[in-house]
Amino acid sequence: MATTAPNVVDGDCGGTPPSRSASTIIAARTLHVLTIDGYSDTLKSNVDPSQHLLHSSPFSAGGHTWCIHYCPIGSTEESKDFISIYLVLEDTTADVVSAHVTFSLLDQQGNPVPSHTLTTPLLKFSLQGTLPKGLGYNSFIRRDDLERSGHLKDDCFAIGVHVVVTKEAIPSSITVPPSDMHLHYGDLLSSEERYATDVEFLVGGETFAAHRLVLAARSPVFMVELFGPMKESTTVNKIQIFDMEAQVFRVLLKFIYIDMLPEMDQEDEAAMAQHLLVAADKYGLHRLKMICVEILSNHIDANSVATILVLADKHHCYGLREACIDFLNSSAILSAIVNTSDFQYLIQSCPDILEDISFNIVARQLERAIFLSENQEGQINSVEIGIRSFPFNVGGRSWYICCHPHGKNNISKDFISIYLVLHDDIAEAAMVQATFSLLDQHGKPVPSHSRVTRLVQNFIAKDDLEKSGHVQNNCFAIGVHVVITKEVPPPPPPIVVVPPSSDMHLHYGDLLSSKRCTDVEFLVGGVTLAVHRLVVAVRSPVFVAEHFGPMKEGANVNDVVDINDMDAQAFKALLNFIYMDTLLEMDQEEDTTMAQHLLVAADKYSQERLKVICEERLSNHVDADSVATLLVLTDKHNCRRLNKACIEFFSSPTAMAKIIETDEFQYLTQSCPNILEDIISNIVACQLEKAIFSPENEGGKINKVDIRIRPEPWQNSNARCG
Structure with a gap:
């Protein structure tokens, strides 16, 4: 179906897209199903579209409140034959929210209908200023298309609204090393x-x-x-x-x-x-x-x-x-x-x-020649092609097309070969360019099988043609667009061979997923995972010692090794990284939780690169709810980079006030008391820096500050900082 442009509600048509240089991460995904029960009744109000505007019940996505606006007779004169639908922000907050939404007509099984699925671009929403508060489509689906679609049953149909709320990622100071x-x-x-x-x-x-x-x-x-x-x-x-x-x-x-x-x-x-x-x-x-x-x-x-x-x-x-x-x-x-x-x-x-x-030399000489008579540029002749076509005229010259259905030689025997050949005996040479295109049933070129060249030895593989759907009643057509020019064209571009990027990780990924040649099993959380001793040993010095060193776990094939300190999903993710050196994509909540588990596993099995990747991901998710837990992890597993990001988060007095009331912070003070000194030192350093570089200190009056901090109930009474 044709692409439909999204429309905004109460805002400029284009909205305000996020900066191109900004990095965004998915904060939440929510699927809300809007069910229209009594479709015909929604069409019976008066002709004013505003009287037909129906609001869904409010729902939550990404910590914000939204609702859906549905207009069965369109919201504008241009969309009067369509159903209009919008996602609208209902929050009372002045915060700017970034989101995009996918509207899908649902079939009777609740699955999206691809031909009636539209996704908006990522836009910023707000109830304040000039930003739009809603986004959707004036012309989502024609009513007659809906009524004929078979998805309107018993005067009822459903629209799926998939909301993805994003937030701007804070650039991480942690650099992940390249694959090793x-x-x-x-x-x-x-x-x-x-x-x-x-x-x-x-x-x-x-x-x-x-x-x-x-x-x-x-x-x-x-x-x-x-x-x-x-x-x-x-x-x-x-x-x-x-x-x-x-x-x-x-x-x-x-x-x-x-x-x-x-x-x-x-x-x-x-x-x-x-x-x-x-x-x-x-x-x-x-x-x-x-x-x-x-x-x-x-x-x-x-x-x-x-x-x-x-x-x-x-x-x-x-x-x-x-x-x-x-x-x-x-x-x-x-x-x-x-x-x-x-x-x-x-x-x-x-x-x-x-x-x-020989053929290549002749063709090149033909290309380099100059056609001296009047140029007939743009003239297109349709020619019915057999093995050799009837002669036809282009640019005052006679041509024919030669087609080899079984290829021109052994190299091209599985292909159809096709050539444009000069037929007349006029002495002047001609400069010609030809575009050969397989035509569909409507006579239009098929882009994947169009070539601009002097000859096409491997035009299309015969089995590709037979599977293409463009052979009907044992017949197909090739369009030949012939252009005669007066000037010698530039030589054809050099043939550039670009090797594919490394596929080493894919080979080992296939080895893991196929379970071929496995020789050891891990029992993790009740799940048995078959792997290869050599692969896990190559990637981890701990596994080397366990499986090939003095402390190895037996040497029999199909030994079962118990892992008692990790859940099955985390161990599967660890194995995926060991075999493929990459982590699977997850949404923010899953990503944060998995990164915490994997950080512990990476430290246990000496996976330094995985450990850095986990630190980098977690540093993008430091907030008042997670910072205390992350600090405990950094202290236990010696994560200096993540520790620094967490300590810096405490520099805000507002953040500090929220955090000290949490149970996680109480646990932090008990399990890692030394971290408190780092937090306090960082706060003092930030205050001192602000004081020295403040406008009130233009003369440099403040160069030494004596700061005393009154111990709070959560603070060790012996703590000192000055």
Whole structure:
């Protein structure tokens, strides 16, 4: 459905969006269901829309009171055929509230109807000033659409109103370090202890010790070889590899463990990339393969192009193959290498490539030529395409379209290939650009299958076409937009190969969720969780000691280890972090509670990065209700960064007055009396700073202050501060 612009109530149409640079966090989510029982009765009032405006009962969301305004005949002349609906702030407070809302027509099962679901942008609400007090849609749904929809039953229907209240996050002074997951696995490979190695590879006379689980997690081929039906014998732990050099296998192994390549000079990098591309294709390492393609695409020259082109063809690197063919786009370059042994090997091993090279040269020469007669720019001819179309005229020249339904060669055999071909024999060359588009049933181009180019060898995969829905009655159409120009266009942009970002965490996440190859179980809060000893040991020195050190919990497969000081949800989140180095997204309340549990777990299992992440998240949620509890945590678990944020929160006398009355603060004074001295020192320092830099102290009269604090009932009577 078309996008509908939201409308505000009692305010400017655009409202006031939060600053683009402000960071927001979700404070609360609330779903309120508005049920209209007696829909027809709501239409019977007089024609004044204001008489039809119905108010829901007030409800709470994010600590504020709201209600829903519903107008069944629209709230304006333009929306008279629609239902209008708004979320309105009913608070008496002058506070500014940031929120956005999703209105959804609900089906009979209470689920949102996607075609009648609208979400507003994030806006600020207030009962004061010029800010809007409400936000919604004048034209939420046409009444006749509602009545025909099947969601109006017995004169009753429902609208779901999902309110998300946000607040601006205070910038945290705590900096979370970057992921160190790759370093942990790098240490596992390079450390002198080499604990838990269970397989060796003999490559080029050298022996490499490794870990079956790491190899299997990162490579689907190793997973099958080491743990599948065709696995190597478990009694023979030395596997010979004959088709690779030792130096190449060493780099391959390092990439598997740390997801990056070592630094090399330019010449070594290009040579190594050729070998690694073959290895990456063999072991199903897609990211490594794309990294090698990127490296090689930057090293294409007359000496290397033939070799790289053979590699690209044999290992299905279509982008690299096209980059090589583009490099061979002139007769001069081709003449320089045509007699070399590498090129001779190329045409013997990949004969189809020669045809593509020749076609590419002709097409480039055609593009660079200038059409000398009058330009007929913008003329579009519709041509019915068979295998070869009838000739047609564009720009005073005759053309035809050639379509290969089974591809032009072996490389494109699973695709449809399509070309624009100059048909006439006029001597003047023509400059042409063609846009090939698969057309839908209405004759409109399908954006995902439109290409602007001189030729399209891999226009669309045949199975993609058959599944697209655009083949009807065994027929489909391709639109060809031909543009003739007088000026030589710029050369096509270079082929840029961008390797995907690191997917190491996804591989280990799959290992956790699939439960393949697990060898130990944890019993936590009545829930049994199967994991891998090696993975938890790699990421935690505590788990190393427990499972591979002198204090290890037995060595039998499927041992069960009891965890008595943590609930199951927190331990699941800990495992997710150990395997993937990330935390799941949660709303504010869940996030705060989980971060407290995980901080304790991170300290127990020496997960320093997780500990910092928890400190950073909790520092964004320090308030009068939580600060005392957080201070107890910081004291017990040595969280200096979070401790500082909590102590600074006490610098406000208003905050201090609220906090000292709470039970949590009483517990804080009893369990961590030393924190009181830090709090008082911080308050005194803040007061002293304000006094020294106040306008009344322009002459510097205040440079030393003697401050005495009367002990309160909660304060240790021996406390002193001056």
